[in-house]
Amino acid sequence: QALNSSHVEKQILIKRRKYMTMPLTEKQVKNLADKRKFRQCNYIRTLETKTSQLETLYESAQKEIKSLRERITILEKRLTSSGIDGYYCDVNLNDDNIDNSLTSSAKKHNLI
Structure with missing residues (x-):
């Protein structure tokens, strides 16, 4: 049967x-032009869907x-009004850390 399949492959070539x-x-x-147009439209449609998901x-x-x-x-405000000493403020909380967490969240949802 391997002989037959190679013969068929030669005919196809x-x-x-x-x-x-x-x-x-x-x-x-x-x-060919219609196929190309379909692929382009399909690609645009997937990009629009992905954009919508990312915006959401x-x-x-x-x-x-x-x-x-x-x-x-x-x-x-509660901490300062209650008068608790040793109030701790996280100085590492900035926009860069927030952006990194957004990126990891987007990767988790396969959007990036």
């Missing part, structure tokens, strides 16, 4: 060579950041 040397007809040219993720992350910042200010 011969046919392929014939088609490659033949001049393209108008219909073939149109088909970004908006939800921004909302979460805003609510966390509000919660931090509320908790800071």
Whole structure:
């Protein structure tokens, strides 16, 4: 059976060579153009979907950041009003750390 499959493969290669040397007809040219247009439209559609997902993720992350910042200010006010000594403030909390966490979150959802 291996002999038959190699024979079939040779026939396919011969046919392929014939088609490659033949001049393209108008219909073939149109088909190639249509295929290219379809691939481009499909690619654009996937990019639009991915963009929409990223925008949604970004908006939800921004909302979460805003609510966390509000919660931090509320908790800071509680700490200062209660008069607890040894109040600790994390100086490493900045926008770079927040951006890194957003990137890792996006990677987790396969959006990047």
